[in-house]
Amino acid sequence: MQFSFKHFPSSRRVFRGVAVPTLAAVVLGALLQPLPASAAPSADGTVTRVVDGDTIVASVGGVEERVRFLNIDTPEVGTCMADKATGFTSRQLPAGAPIDLRYDRDLRDPYERLLALVKPQGSEWVSVSLAERGLGFPVSIAPNSTYYARVVSAANRAKRTGAGMYSPKRSCTPVSRARRANAMVTQAQGAPVRSKAQYDAANRKLDQALALLALASASRYGVSSTYFGSYTKSLRVPVQRRIRSVRAAKARQWNIVRNQQQNQQNQQNQQDQQNNSDDNHTPSNSNNGWWPPGVPLSYTGPRCYEPGGVIWYPC
Structure with missing residues (x-):
């Protein structure tokens, strides 16, 4: 339907000094109002199957829904104690079991899963039970934070007692x-x-x-x-x-060790060099260590030997 303001000379009329909206303004205002939010799903349902520690498939109000538990995150499948979390949820919510559901402000996540607290009828919310056993961890994704504090309290108890993923006795924690x-x-x-x-x-x-x-x-x-x-x-x-x-x-x-080793090596090199230098200036042992007194060690001139061929003097 289309409306034209030419049919309505003024969007307001004044009665006794008070501005009163005309029909055009009322209709237009009604059209611009946001549509009402969808009604919350049913507050009870029936478990179809458990997907993992924090997700189930359930019949809610006659519709099969993939339900993601609020304010809890369990270990990814294949990681430490993920099987324990899934096993616990399976025991709490066996197929065909009636359940209660409670919702927060956002009803669905980007994957179109229904977001809810879930519990077996007459029992504790599974999000709280998982946290209390150290099998799940508190998560707050705005604006769904109404029940977060309760899950945190349960997780704090698990941490103090060393339960589940807080246990030092399990090699994977x-x-x-x-x-x-x-x-x-x-x-x-x-x-x-x-x-x-x-x-x-x-x-x-x-x-x-x-x-x-x-x-x-x-x-x-x-x-x-x-x-x-x-x-x-x-x-x-x-x-x-x-x-x-x-x-x-x-x-x-x-x-320190390397410097010490380097210093020792340098000292050894210096000693070796000194020994080599001494060897170069030491008289030949070919004459049984004899060297004429007063003759420089550098003497290389002719030698005159005494009988026996050991003692000699410069000729």
């Missing part, structure tokens, strides 16, 4: 990798540096520690949680500082 890297640094620190080979061995040990430490970063677990990123950084930074410090100390040790 960030804290375990950081501790092993730190032990390598200690080994390098105590290693002697009395040769180039020993210096190179200490540096290789430090390189191994650095490589292991890189595996403790949040990105290596496929996790995009600022909370988890800060945690892994707090583990890595002190060890990285130690690596730089020990590497510098080993370089200083090697420089």
Whole structure:
């Protein structure tokens, strides 16, 4: 439908000193109003299957939806403890189980997944349960932050108790990798540096520690949680500082040793040169070490020998 303002001489009429919108203004204003947001999906549903630790497929209001849990991120499939997170979610939400859903401001992510807190009926929200067991990490993507603090509290409890991905007893966790890297640094620190080979061995040990430490970063677990990123950084930074410090100390040790070796070599070279010079000015041993007294060692003139052919004098 098209409207023309020529049908309406004025967009406002004045009654008793008060401006009153005309029909044209009312219609135009109504047309310019934003459309109402879609109604929130149903608050309950039924599990179809579990995709991974933080994603399920469920029937919500009669529509099959891919549901991404709010405010939690679990390790990427194939990384440390991802199978544990998926297993936990599968036990909490078996196929056919009824679930409750709660939504925040944005209902969908860029992949059109439905964003919701999910829980088995009468139980805890799975996002909170995953965080409390160290199997998932708090995530806040604006504007969906309503339930973030609750997930953070659960994650803090897991960190204090060393649960799940915060456990030093599992070789693949960030804290375990950081501790092993730190032990390598200690080994390098105590290693002697009395040769180039020993210096190179200490540096290789430090390189191994650095490589292991890189595996403790949040990105290596496929996790995009600022909370988890800060945690892994707090583990890595002190060890990285130690690596730089020990590497510098080993370089200083090697420089001292190398300078000492160079000085010793220079002294040996000087001694060798002195010995060679002395050899050049030493009388020949062909006469059993005899040299006439008072005759310069540089004498090369004729010699007159006494009987026996040993003692001689300049002729």
